[in-house]
Amino acid sequence: EPEVTQTPSHQVTQMGQEVILRCVPISNHLYFYWYRQILGQKVEFLVSFYNNEISEKSEIFDDQFSVERPDGSNFTLKIRSTKLEDSAMYFCASSEASGQETQYFGPGTRLLVL
Amino acid sequence: SQQGEEDPQALSIQEGENATMNCSYKTSINNLQWYRQNSGRGLVHLILIRSNEREKHSGRLRVTLDTSKKSSSLLITASRAADTASYFCATRRPGNTPLVFGKGTRLSVIA
Numbered sequence: 573e574p575e576v577t578q579t580p581s582h583q584v585t586q587m588g589q590e591v592i593l594r595c596v597p598i599s600n601h602l603y604f605y606w607y608r609q610i611l612g613q614k615v616e617f618l619v620s621f622y623n624n625e626i627s628e629k630s631e632i633f634d635d636q637f638s639v640e641r642p643d644g645s646n647f648t649l650k651i652r653s654t655k656l657e658d659s660a661m662y663f664c665a666s667s668e669a670s671g672q673e674t675q676y677f678g679p680g681t682r683l684l685v686l
Numbered sequence: 687s688q689q690g691e692e693d694p695q696a697l698s699i700q701e702g703e704n705a706t707m708n709c710s711y712k713t714s715i716n717n718l719q720w721y722r723q724n725s726g727r728g729l730v731h732l733i734l735i736r737s738n739e740r741e742k743h744s745g746r747l748r749v750t751l752d753t754s755k756k757s758s759s760l761l762i763t764a765s766r767a768a769d770t771a772s773y774f775c776a777t778r779r780p781g782n783t784p785l786v787f788g789k790g791t792r793l794s795v796i797a
Contacts, residue, residue, distance in 0.1 A: 605784065615729065615774065617784035628784060663729060674719065675785060679728035 574598045576678035578664050584684045585654055593649045593681045595664030604647045605665040605675060606639065608632070615663065621647065654685045691788050692775055698794040705762040707791040709775030710755075716780045718751055720760050723772045723790070732760075732773075767797040 577596045585591050597604050606618040619629040621639055638650045647666075651658055661682050665675040692709045699705050709718070717736045721729040735742045735751045735758065742749045748761040762769055772792050776785040 607785075607787075614789045615776075615785075615787040617786070620784055630784070661726075665729075674731050674734050676731060677721070677729040682726070 576664055576666055576676050578662075578678035578681050580681060581679065582682045582684075584686065587656055587685055588653050591651050591654055591683060593651075593662050593664075593683070595647045595649070595678055596645050597647055597664065597666030598676060599645070601666035601668050601676075603627075603667045603669065603673075603675075604639075604641070605667075606649045607663045607665065607677075608660040609663065609680075610657075610660045618649070618662075651683075654683075656685050659683055659685045692773070692791045694791060695789070696792045696794070698796065699765055701765060701767055701795055701797050703765055703795075705765050705769070705793055705795070707760045707773050707793070709758045709760070709788055711758075711775075711777045711786075712756060713777075713779055715753075715777045716783075717778050718749075718758050719776045719778070719785065720747075720749060720758075721774045721776060721787075723774065725771075729774070762793075765793075765795045767795050769793060769795045 579594045604621040607615050609615045617630050619633045619639055620627045636652045640648050661680045663680045664678040667673040667675045715737055717734055719734045720732040722732055723729050733744050733747055733749050735749050746763045751758045772790040774787050774790040776787045778785055
């Protein structure tokens, strides 16, 4: 069964450093999302992406964040200058279409900012 | 209070018993989805119920949706130790909108 994959599974970085989290969505899906989950808290929406542009973003998704679909398969989340509070599990998700459709989540990347 | 609040926060049952988790929400929705998360792992989609549906089954899972009360329940029948996980409801408003998750219910099934 097709699945969303994410790399790396774990990332440790120093505060102020840039990180890039990578995702490979399910191949025939058109909508892509990033969510994050701070330890012990709820999953929060960051951004959705369709047709090579951001379709919606939350207040969390400030200028330090960016997303890109550099080729036909990868979908990346970049954090330019990490802060301690960026430490969280980051989930990528994809869906065939928006609205009714199920979002399928990747296994997540656990980011630790020191 | 926020969209997609589950209760109870934690539930501990014996293997073989049924587990019921509830979710309440505030705004109108297009659909409601339940996800499972094993400790420190990814989210696994369990079931989606649309706003015009009242009940849905998938294996040992039964989901109900009451849009008049803005609530949903997830029933796991004949629970197993492997069902131990956190369960989240996530709502989706009409349109191309993101999922809004609740804080989840931590289910422990004791063998």
